[in-house]
Amino acid sequence: MTIRHAGAAWLLTVPLLALSQSGWASYAFYVGKNLTENQAVIVGGTGEEVSSHWLEIVPARDHAPDATIEVGVTAEASIPGELSEIPQVEHTFRYLSMSYSDYAGFPAPLTNGGVNEHQVAVRDVWATNREALIDMTQTPQQGPQYSDLARLVLERSTTAREGVELIGELIAKHGYSTYGGNTHLIADPDEAWVVWEFAGSQGLWAAERLGPDEIRVLYPGYIEEFPLDYQQNPDFMGSDNLVSFAEEQGWFDPENDEAFNVFEVYGRQDTQARTGGYKYMTQAALEEAVREMAPVSERDMMTRVRDHRIADDEAGYGQVVSLKHGVDSDLIRIWVAPTGSVAAPFLPWWLGVRSVPLEFAQHRYLTKGAASNFLNPDFQVQEGSDFAGRRFKQVLYLMCEQPERFHPQVTELLEGFERDSFEDLGWVERAAQTLVAQEQRDAAREMLTFYSHSRADAAMDLGGTLVDWLYASLALRDGLRRPTGDEINDQGGETVNCLVDADPDKPQAAQ
Structure with missing residues (x-):
């Protein structure tokens, strides 16, 4: 299968393996500050989980000297574990993230990351390890898992x-609970790091720094x-045994191997790091598409x-x-789409915002239990309020019924809505800075809250208008298609998308 990208010179081949990957994965994008329009590090991404997603602004907190937190996974996880308590720190930082409710054996609420008051941003991304490493994971496993680590970095890192x-x-202190390997992208105004945590109960991890002239897309992390x-x-950076353990297992020979390649040693053995082909664009293709946009703006991202x-449909939100x-x-600002951004607008939220509108908070739609x-x-x-996640899922399902048309x-319209938000940023942030x-910090926070809530209300109105228009357009022109099967839940096939006949070779409107 081949994909051509309009206006670009590259060609992409995707193996059929790509179409069978789990959707519970997540993307992360990093662009170094020398390649951006505003000379800032830019981070983007999606959360790819089935369950409901909702916005949370978590305040800074002080904790008692003997406070603890629960971490780990339960016996229901794919690699069974047990929950444990680890010490809490005296003070945790304020942060904003999207939470979700369900991943088998991983207690809710879960998070892929977000941004904290010190401008440390975190993205969690799947990164499956070689089967031999997964097989040697001791059970019941203990220690923090991917969501615990993302949250702890937001709470504790400057x-x-x-x-x-x-x-x-x-x-090193508490162990690591995993579903088979995971990465985190951790960024600040100067740089980012890719951290790969490995299965196997050996305390293995590796980290690589990304500088101001680099671009990295993770899906999977590598x-x-x-x-x-x-x-x-x-x-x-890495664990002390990162190389020695690979030598002991016969996965790396310093005498004959040209280099120590972390992906080739510890990663999935039936694919390649950047061109293995997941979904319809490899990491290499996405990285090239981002580089062609340089200097990259937030709107480009x-x-x-x-x-x-x-x-x-797998993309639970965008950031x-x-x-x-x-x-x-x-005034630290993060743009968040309440569900997959192909069908939802990005909204500006600041860490000074005091509250989340009810429509963007947790609802029962797709919530575990x-x-x-x-x-x-x-x-x-x-629960009696409308739910942003549900409304824009409706937009997705109706729009992708006839993607060529809608x-x-x-x-x-989504980009027009976002353009209006961008045009307001200057006066909103200048006014907040003046206060x-x-x-008058409290007044600044009230103003930021008012603006974010106003845009959230306008987004809900836009979503309602889109749903009514799409539904009426389908009903009045072609009639509403009814299902022919009797199983409403996907059983491992292709999920809802706006690819024509799920074929990326056919003409599309995306840039």
């Missing part, structure tokens, strides 16, 4: 490097060539995250954030 060191320390003297190299070849020195903690339990009365007003028009400078 730089990306600190986040990497924290992950290494946590694994690290390739790695220096043998990594412990003396400021651009790499939204285009990449929204690309219909990667954003489909884009710029990281730049000199930004007040209340909703089908077998009645509603907790404490949530009845919140996808270009919906994309144009902060005048020692």
Whole structure:
């Protein structure tokens, strides 16, 4: 299967293996500050989980000296584990993230990451290990899992490097619970690090620094060539046994192997790091598409995250954030699409925002346990509100019924909505900065909250209009197609997307 990208010179071949991968994966994009329009590090990504997603702004907190937190996985995980308690720190930082409710054996709420008050951004990305490593994982496994690590980095780290060191320390002290290997992209205004945590119960991990002139797309996460003297190299980190364990297993021979390639040693053995082909664009193709946009803007990153070849029903939300020195903690801004951004607008949220609108908070739609339990009365007003995740899923399902017809028009409207938000940023942020400078921080936070809530309300109105228009257009022109089967849940086939007949060779409107 071959994919051509309009306006680009590259050609992409995708093996059929690509079409059978699990959707619970997530993308991460990194662009170094020398390649961006605003000289800021830009990070983007999706969360790819079936369950409901909702926005959370978590305040900074102080904790008692003997406080602990629960980490790990349960016996229901694909690699069984047991939950354990590890010490909490005295103070945790404020952060914003999208949460979700379900991954087998991984207790909710889960997170792929977000951004904290020190401009440390985290993205979690799947990165399957070689089967032999997975098979040797001891059960019941203990220690923090991927969501625990993302949250702990947001709560405790002031730089990306600190986040990497924290992950290494946590694994060494408490172990690591996994579904088969995982990576984190951790970024700050200067750099980013790819951290790969391995299965096998050996405390193995590796990290590679990404600098100001680099672009990296993770899906799956990967690290390739790695220096043998990594412990003396400021651009790499890893567990003490990273190389020696590979030698013991016969996976690396320093006498005959040209280099220590982390992916070839510890990664999945039936594919390649950058061109293995997942969904309809490889990491290499996505990295080239981003590089062709340089200098990259936030809106460019939204285009990449929204690309219909990667954003489909599996994409639970979209995120884009710029990281730049000199930004007040209340004015750290992150753009979030409440579900897959191919069908939903990116909305601006600042860490100074005081609350999340009810429509963007947790609802029972696709939430674990909703089908077998009645509603907790404490949530009845919140549940009575419309849910952004559900509304824009409706847009996705109706739009992708006839993507040739609807996808270009919906994309144009979403981008127009975002253009209006971008045009407001100047006065909104100048006003907030003025209030902060005048020692009226509470007023600045109220103003940011009012603006974010106003845009969220407008987005819900846009979503409602789109649903009504799409539904009426289908009903009045062609009639509404009814299902022919009797199983409403997908059984491992192709999920809903805006590819014509699920064929990326056919004409599409995306840039």
